[in-house]
Amino acid sequence: MWRFIGFRVLQSIPVILVVITVTFFLVRLAPGGPFSAEKAVIPEVKAALEAQYGLNLPMFQQYLAYLGDLAHGDLGPSFKYPGRSVNELIAAGFPVTAELGLYALLVAIGIGGIAGVVASLRPNTAQDYIPMSVAMIGICVPSLLMGPILILVFGIYLEWLPVSGWGDIPGDKILPAITLGSTYAAYIARLSRAGMLEVMSQDYIRTARAKGLPEWQVVVRHALRGGMIPVVAFLGPAFAGLLSGSFVVETIFQIPGLGRFYVQAAFNRDYTMILGATVFLAVLIVVFNLLSDILAAWMNPRLRSQYGGGA
Amino acid sequence: MLSVENLSVSFVTRMGTNQAVDDISFTVQSGKITAIIGESGSGKSVACYSLLGLIPQPPGRIDGGRALFNGQDLLQLDTDELRKIRGRDIAMVFQDPMTCLNPYMTIGDQLMEPLRYHKKVSRAEARARALELLDEVGIRDPASTIDNYPHQFSGGMRQRVMIAMALINEPQLLIADEPTTALDVTIQAQILALLAALQKKRDIGVLLISHDLAVVADIADQIVVMQQGRIVETGDRDAIFRNAQHPYTQKLLQAIPRGGKPVALPVSEPLVTVRNLCTWFQSDKAPVKAVDDVSFDILRGEVLGLVGESGSGKSTIGRSLLRLVPVTSGTVHFDGIDVTALQARELKRLRRRMQFIFQDPFASLNPRMTVYDTLAEPLLLHDIETRSTVGAHVLRLMDDVGLARAAVRKYPHEFSGGQRQRIAIGRALATRPDFVVADEPVSALDVTIQAQILELMRELGREYGLTMLFISHDLAVVRQLADRIVVLHRGKVVEQANTEDLFARPQQAYTQQLLQSIPGRAVRTL
Numbered sequence: 001m002w003r004f005i006g007f008r009v010l011q012s013i014p015v016i017l018v019v020i021t022v023t024f025f026l027v028r029l030a031p032g033g034p035f036s037a038e039k040a041v042i043p044e045v046k047a048a049l050e051a052q053y054g055l056n057l058p059m060f061q062q063y064l065a066y067l068g069d070l071a072h073g074d075l076g077p078s079f080k081y082p083g084r085s086v087n088e089l090i091a092a093g094f095p096v097t098a099e100l101g102l103y104a105l106l107v108a109i110g111i112g113g114i115a116g117v118v119a120s121l122r123p124n125t126a127q128d129y130i131p132m133s134v135a136m137i138g139i140c141v142p143s144l145l146m147g148p149i150l151i152l153v154f155g156i157y158l159e160w161l162p163v164s165g166w167g168d169i170p171g172d173k174i175l176p177a178i179t180l181g182s183t184y185a186a187y188i189a190r191l192s193r194a195g196m197l198e199v200m201s202q203d204y205i206r207t208a209r210a211k212g213l214p215e216w217q218v219v220v221r222h223a224l225r226g227g228m229i230p231v232v233a234f235l236g237p238a239f240a241g242l243l244s245g246s247f248v249v250e251t252i253f254q255i256p257g258l259g260r261f262y263v264q265a266a267f268n269r270d271y272t273m274i275l276g277a278t279v280f281l282a283v284l285i286v287v288f289n290l291l292s293d294i295l296a297a298w299m300n301p302r303l304r305s306q307y308g309g310g311a
Numbered sequence: 312m313l314s315v316e317n318l319s320v321s322f323v324t325r326m327g328t329n330q331a332v333d334d335i336s337f338t339v340q341s342g343k344i345t346a347i348i349g350e351s352g353s354g355k356s357v358a359c360y361s362l363l364g365l366i367p368q369p370p371g372r373i374d375g376g377r378a379l380f381n382g383q384d385l386l387q388l389d390t391d392e393l394r395k396i397r398g399r400d401i402a403m404v405f406q407d408p409m410t411c412l413n414p415y416m417t418i419g420d421q422l423m424e425p426l427r428y429h430k431k432v433s434r435a436e437a438r439a440r441a442l443e444l445l446d447e448v449g450i451r452d453p454a455s456t457i458d459n460y461p462h463q464f465s466g467g468m469r470q471r472v473m474i475a476m477a478l479i480n481e482p483q484l485l486i487a488d489e490p491t492t493a494l495d496v497t498i499q500a501q502i503l504a505l506l507a508a509l510q511k512k513r514d515i516g517v518l519l520i521s522h523d524l525a526v527v528a529d530i531a532d533q534i535v536v537m538q539q540g541r542i543v544e545t546g547d548r549d550a551i552f553r554n555a556q557h558p559y560t561q562k563l564l565q566a567i568p569r570g571g572k573p574v575a576l577p578v579s580e581p582l583v584t585v586r587n588l589c590t591w592f593q594s595d596k597a598p599v600k601a602v603d604d605v606s607f608d609i610l611r612g613e614v615l616g617l618v619g620e621s622g623s624g625k626s627t628i629g630r631s632l633l634r635l636v637p638v639t640s641g642t643v644h645f646d647g648i649d650v651t652a653l654q655a656r657e658l659k660r661l662r663r664r665m666q667f668i669f670q671d672p673f674a675s676l677n678p679r680m681t682v683y684d685t686l687a688e689p690l691l692l693h694d695i696e697t698r699s700t701v702g703a704h705v706l707r708l709m710d711d712v713g714l715a716r717a718a719v720r721k722y723p724h725e726f727s728g729g730q731r732q733r734i735a736i737g738r739a740l741a742t743r744p745d746f747v748v749a750d751e752p753v754s755a756l757d758v759t760i761q762a763q764i765l766e767l768m769r770e771l772g773r774e775y776g777l778t779m780l781f782i783s784h785d786l787a788v789v790r791q792l793a794d795r796i797v798v799l800h801r802g803k804v805v806e807q808a809n810t811e812d813l814f815a816r817p818q819q820a821y822t823q824q825l826l827q828s829i830p831g832r833a834v835r836t837l
Contacts, residue, residue, distance in 0.1 A: 203410040209365060210405075211425040211476075212398030221424075225415040301415060301460035 012286040019282040024063055027274050034079035034269045075276035080268045086276035093258035096166060100176055100257060101242040107181030112188030120196035138186030147179040147252035164254040176253045180246055184238050188231055196227035229296050236292025240285035312516050313339040313484055318376035320361045323369060331357045333540040344510060344517040346527035349537035350757040355520050359486050364393045399429040402477035406489035408469035412461040418472050419457035426479050444475040467498035488520045495620040495784060500828035503530055522757055525567045525830040536560045566758040581608035582746060582778045588641035590631045601627040603802035614779040616793030618786055624802040625782045629748040633665050634658060663693040666739035670751035672731035676723040682734050683719045689741045712737040729760035740775060750782045765791055787829050798822050
């Protein structure tokens with residue numbers, strides 16, 4: 001098992017390096033710079049600022065300097081929030097985004113998993129078509145639209161839930177979590193339905209029925225574990241996607257998370273902030289993919305013993 | 312004990328109603344083994360599954376009949392009542408032990424499950440009982456293996472676990488659906504013996520479903536022969552084997568491979584020479600020596616049988632000869648050319664003369680290509696025909712392998728298994744090869760179809776002047792076709808001899824064991 005993990009970690013180093021390199025040069029290719037926006041700055045001041053942040057050096061030298069800092073875990077100073085480092089900004093925004101992502105993931109697993117399993121038990125009947133159609137709608141409706149709709153219905157017409165904020169009023173975390181989770185709930189519903197259908201047609205399900213077990217025990221004891229493996233393997237990419245894709249929801253609901261910093265940084269040409277957030281998310285994506293792969297492999301006894309984790 | 316009367320089952324689909332079981336009646340007596348024999352699609356499994364409510368409804372539908380089990384009509388019970396009987400009074404063993412055990416649960420948990428559910432015993436008690444049974448079905452050291460997962464067991468061991476699982480509630484009736492079809496021949500003999508012994512000891516009724524008359528010949532008391540959903544003949548074993556009335560039963564009896572190919576071939580020089588062939592596969596630990604220092608010759612015009620159980624390396628040898636897998640060391644000469652030293656381009660030219668017939672005609676044909684395309688492809692690839700002339704050649708091939716010319720535009724799924732294997736043979740022979748490797752070409756087929764395909768291969772072999780390497784786990788099949796036989800065990804050659812000599816005077820203990828495991832000894836001695 002450790003060999004497998006070590007191998008995957010090594011594999012991810014070049015991936016992250018490529019992400020850094022491409023992002024680094026791409027943001028610099030974009031016209032404008034961190035100090036060329038809004039009001040005109042006196043050229044001397046601008047030059048001084050650029051010198052202070054090392055922007056006057058040749059591009060390649062800047063790149064090497066950035067890599068050097070990164071190796072020490074230093075993502076550099078923010079160009080737009082003077083006096084604050086990118087590390088601090090991420091540390092401030094990430095816990096909020098992570099919390100939102102976690103709730104959204106729980107929503108996605110809860111709703112999606114149940115819908116998928118329910119649908120798989122009676123394929124091609126109303127019990128299958130209805131949840132699956134809803135799931136299809138969930139995939140098609142972007143959170144950009146889902147958020148305002150939920151706000152209108154539950155916030156304004158029904159007045160059940162607050163429509164913005166994070167941790168200020170009780171219940172203000174519910175709508176953002178559902179908005180963000182709905183798309184993934186739909187994917188998970190489809191994955192778990194497919195996984196369960198596959199497993200339910202296996203011979204060992206027939207064996208379980210031949211033992212005389214009631215159908216719910218057949219599903220829960222025998223089918224669920226195998227049927228959920230594709231879902232578990234999807235959780236890593238899903239959580240990473242939730243984190244990096246949360247900025248729309250954060251904007252709609254006025255949540256002070258990482259996503260909003262990220263988008264603002266892009267508008268402001270805040271080079272180090274864009275890079276820092278990108279690298280941070282890239283590492284997270286790699287880590288969560290690895291975690292979910294390990295979990296999925298661990299759930300399969302054959303793979304578990306193959307990787308030497310003991311049976 | 313079980314008395315089935317006038318049972319009819321059909322499947323209703325959009326394509327219409329398919330009468331799978333048509334008005335059948337039979338009985339199973341306590342303490343006796345009743346065998347239902349039939350080819351795939353004859354309705355034998357459907358009949359037994361429908362007794363226990365194990366066919367999906369819809370599309371399945373029980374049209375009528377009664378199934379009295381201890382005076383209770385199984386077909387009238389609701390699902391809950393039926394469930395109480397399933398796994399407690401009537402237990403089942405299925406065909407493929409590889410897929411019938413849950414790979415995500417330890418075998419101990421799976422074993423205890425029926426006992427815990429039906430008899431509500433404590434976990435410790437159930438575990439003790441499971442250990443006893445594992446021991447009884449011949450699992451070595453149950454205490455340390457009970458917490459293992461199914462993939463840690465071999466096929467034969469898994470089938471033993473399945474049997475233990477079926478017996479754990481001491482059922483009165485055991486339904487065994489093709490319990491040995493997926494197993495090697497020596498393992499098959501062991502499992503059949505085990506089933507018979509357990510049945511005697513417990514004095515229970517067994518309903519044994521099989522496509523292979525030879526398999527049930529040794530242990531069945533009663534035999535029921537089914538064809539196309541109907542019972543064509545019923546009788547006790549000796550009556551069926553001595554004095555079969557129905558032509559279909561007689562045909563099944565004739566299809567039991569016995570005796571061999573009598574014609575002795577004039578001695579000729581070798582076409583294929585294999586010397587010190589090793590094919591190893593890399594793995595984490597030591598390399599897997601699939602083929603370990605094997606040497607033999609295949610003479611021009613002969614059929615050489617390559618026999619061994621699964622894992623003996625016989626398929627790997629076949630693939631190595633055609634360089635379908637990389638060879639580790641050793642040489643293979645084909646007509647004087649060292650195949651192992653060839654470049655890709657020369658190899659392609661040579662492949663025109665060396666062809667391969669695969670085991671599974673379901674998997675080896677491209678489902679998106681018509682028969683025409685499948686047969687034309689090698690002809691065009693090797694520039695034997697041009698696009699304008701290939702048609703006539705394809706039709707000739709269709710004639711040769713006994714397929715209707717009109718079927719040439721059909722896709723593989725429109726053919727039966729036997730017909731598909733005919734297509735595969737046609738494809739292999741399209742380039743008029745000198746040498747064909749046939750890897751278990753009939754083991755996926757029903758016995759009567761098996762006999763037809765073997766006959767076809769024999770005819771075409773003569774007509775095309777073929778040299779053939781015939782790979783099979785089934786000695787009885789090989790005997791019908793092969794001039795000489797090489798016996799393999801764990802990657803090494805155990806024995807090689809002329810077919811008749813090998814059967815008459817096997818020299819090695821392993822060969823003797825293989826010969827003794829051939830099912831249907833009861834038939835031969837009758």
